[in-house]
Amino acid sequence: xxxxxxxxxxxxxxxxxxxxxxxxxxxxxxxxxxxxxxxxxxxxxxxxxxxxxxxxxxxxxxxxxxxxxxxxxxxxxxxxxxxxxxxxxxxxxxxxxxxxxxxxxxxxxxxxxxxxxxxxxxxxxxxxxxxxxxxxxxxxxxxxxxxxxxxxxxxxxxxxxxxxxxxxxxxxxxxxxxxxxxxxxxxxxxxxxxxxxxxxxxxxxxxxxxxxxxxxxxxxxxxxxxxxxxxxxxxxxxxxxxxxxxxxxxxxxxxxxxxxxxxxxxxxxxxxxxxxxxxxxxxxxxxxxxxxxxxxxxxxxxxxxxxxxxxxxxxxxxxxxxxxxxxxxxxxxxxxxxxxxxxxxxxxxxxxxxxxxxxxxxxxxxxxxx
Numbered sequence: 001x002x003x004x005x006x007x008x009x010x011x012x013x014x015x016x017x018x019x020x021x022x023x024x025x026x027x028x029x030x031x032x033x034x035x036x037x038x039x040x041x042x043x044x045x046x047x048x049x050x051x052x053x054x055x056x057x058x059x060x061x062x063x064x065x066x067x068x069x070x071x072x073x074x075x076x077x078x079x080x081x082x083x084x085x086x087x088x089x090x091x092x093x094x095x096x097x098x099x100x101x102x103x104x105x106x107x108x109x110x111x112x113x114x115x116x117x118x119x120x121x122x123x124x125x126x127x128x129x130x131x132x133x134x135x136x137x138x139x140x141x142x143x144x145x146x147x148x149x150x151x152x153x154x155x156x157x158x159x160x161x162x163x164x165x166x167x168x169x170x171x172x173x174x175x176x177x178x179x180x181x182x183x184x185x186x187x188x189x190x191x192x193x194x195x196x197x198x199x200x201x202x203x204x205x206x207x208x209x210x211x212x213x214x215x216x217x218x219x220x221x222x223x224x225x226x227x228x229x230x231x232x233x234x235x236x237x238x239x240x241x242x243x244x245x246x247x248x249x250x251x252x253x254x255x256x257x258x259x260x261x262x263x264x265x266x267x268x269x270x271x272x273x274x275x276x277x278x279x280x281x282x283x284x285x286x287x288x289x290x291x292x293x294x295x296x297x298x299x300x301x302x303x304x305x306x307x308x309x310x311x312x313x314x315x316x317x318x319x320x321x322x323x324x325x326x327x328x329x330x331x332x333x334x335x336x337x338x339x340x341x342x343x344x345x346x347x348x349x350x351x352x353x354x355x356x357x358x359x360x361x362x363x364x365x366x367x368x369x370x
Contacts, residue, residue: 001265001266001269002117002118002262002265003117003118003265003282003286004278004282006275006278006279007117007278007279007282007283008114008115008116008117009022009023009114009115009117009283010112010113010114010115011112011113011114012110012111012112012113013034013035013036013037013110013111013112013113013124014034014035014036014037014110014111015033015034015035015113016034017034017309018032018034018043018305018307018308018309019305019307020034021033021034021043021305022034022113022114022115022122023115023287023290023303023305024115024120024122024134024135024136024143024290025136025287025289025290025291025303025304025305026120026136026137026138026139026140026290026293027047027289027290027291027292027293027294027296027304027340027343028046028047028136028139028140028141028293028296028304029044029045029046029047029136029141029142029143029224029225029304030043030044030045030046030047030136030290030291030303030304030305030306031043031044031045031134031136031143031305032045032305032308033113033122033124033134036108037106037107037108037109037111037124037126037131038104038105038106038107038108039102039103039104040102040103040104040106040124040132041100041101041102041308042100042101042102042103042134042143042223043097043100043305043306043308044097044098044099044100044101044143044212044223044225045097045098045225045304045305045306046098046141046210046225046226046227047291047293047296047297047304048227048296048297049095049096049097049098049204049208049210049227049306050093050094050095050096050204050208051092051093051094051096051184051186051204051205051208052092052093052205052207052208053092053093053205054092054093059087060083060086062083063083063084063087063362064361064362064363064364065362065363065364066364067083068080068083068084071083089178090178091178091179091183091184091312091316092184092316093316093318094178094184094312094313094316094317094318095300095302095306095313095316095317095318096161096163096181096184096204096306096312096313097161097181097306097307097308097313098161098210098212098225098306099158099159099160099161099200099202099212099225100158100159100161100308101156101157101158101159101214101223102156102157102159103132103145103154103155103156103221104154104155104156104157105151105153105154105155106124106131106132106151106154107126107131109126110126111124111125111126111131112124112125112126117282117283117286118261118262118265119135119257119258119261120135120136120138120257120261120286120289120290121133121134121135121254121257121258122134122135130148131147131148131151132145132146132147132151133145133146134146135254135257137245137253137256137257138256138257138260138261139256139260139293140241140244140245140253141224141225141226141241142222142223142224142241142242142245142253143222143223143224144220144221144222144245144250144253144254145220145221145222145223146219146220146250146254147219147220147221148219149219151219152218152219154221155216156198156214156216156221156223157198158198158199158200158212158213158214158223160189160200160202160212161181161308161310162180162181162182162310163181163182163184163185163186163202164180164181164182164183164184164185164186176314176315178312178316179311179312180310180311180312181310181311181312182310184312186202186203186204187202187203189201189202190202190231190235192211192213192235192238194239195215195239195243196215196216196217197213197214197215197239197242198213198214198215199211199212199213199214199238200212201231201234201235201238202231203230203231207229208227208229209227209228209229209230209231209233209234210225210226210227210228210234211224211225211226211228211231211234211235211237211238211239212224212225212238213225213238213239213242214242215242215246217246220249220250222242222245222246222250223242224238224241224242224245225238226238226241261289264289264337265285267335267336267337268285268334268335268336268337270282281335284331285331285335285337287299287303287328288328288329288331288332288335288337288340289337289340290303290304291303291304291328292329292339292340292341292343292344293343294339294342294343296343297343297347298319298325298329298343298344298346298347299325299328299329299344300317300318300319301313301314301315301317301318301319301320301324302314302317303328319347321348325344328344329341329344
């Protein structure tokens with residue numbers, strides 16, 4: 001059964017912040033729609049896009065459980081923070097945004113934004129008239145924007161996040177965010193303009209790069225973001241994705257997308273006399289699918305929606321493997337969505353070697369079997 005209409009997300013624009021936006025996701029990409037209608041901002045994130053650069057300094061030799069217990073018994077909070085909190089204050093490793101798009105040419109003024117959970121299609125309207133529909137294709141790293149004929153002349157532009165290049169002064173951080181993106185000092189992006197496509201490719205580190213591209217085809221606009229081991233591979237894959245999407249066409253992609261969500265919602269349903277609790281259940285299941293695609297990274301703290309405010313994401317968008325990730329995935333069996341839960345379990349299972357190494361060093365254990 002599809003979610004009841006009262007479970008949909010309905011907002012009135014202009015939407016002022018990235019963390020109050022309309023959230024689209026397919027477990028591969030995440031997109032946030034916000035800002036004024038005449039200059040609509042679409043924040044783009046790639047699941048699993050991280051800058052894995054490690055700080056040069058090593059952990060303090062006293063970074064051990066025994067030392068933590070000793071200091072706790074003494075009540076020496078300052079020393080605990082110096083030894084155990086300092087490594088986390090570094091800006092990397094961190095989740096990073098892929099970039100953002102700007103859709104220009106739509107009418108000014110307030111608007112109604114709605115996310116239909118049953119189909120995972122976002123609609124934007126003014127005075128009862130729909131002027132934009134958007135969705136992220138399930139199973140593909142592709143977003144689709146569909147406009148009426150009256151807005152054929154709208155334009156779509158692409159911007160790189162403000163990663164800096166090592167010449168700018170970086171804003172200091174705090175306990176939630178370690179500061180601005182500029183301190184990451186990534187190489188300059190490589191512009192991509194070919195066959196009507198517009199975007200850029202970005203090297204992140206020696207084993208990670210990505211490409212963000214868009215293309216306007218009449219009243220339909222397609223965009224993609226693809227991560228690979230180097231710029232050349234990312235660029236090639238992104239162009240192939242856009243070409244394949246254009247060849248298939250928006251309506252066929254939309255029908256495939258809707259069928260996926262219909263099958264997903266058919267696996268479980270819930271009816272409660274309390275509409276607020278019912279709404280919470282359906283929205284949690286939407287976020288579960290929007291942020292968990294088999295074969296991709298599971299949801300970190302902000303899911304597939306990285307901060308888009310020129311700052312490093314809160315808590316670097318990491319995995320707090322405590323109640324944070326537990327609350328995100330704890331209901332997957334109850335809701336009959338084992339495929340989405342397995343995304344997180346596979347990630348945990350892959351960490352066994354690193355976890356064993358850390359346990360030996362931190363707890364002083366010699367016998368750890370994996």
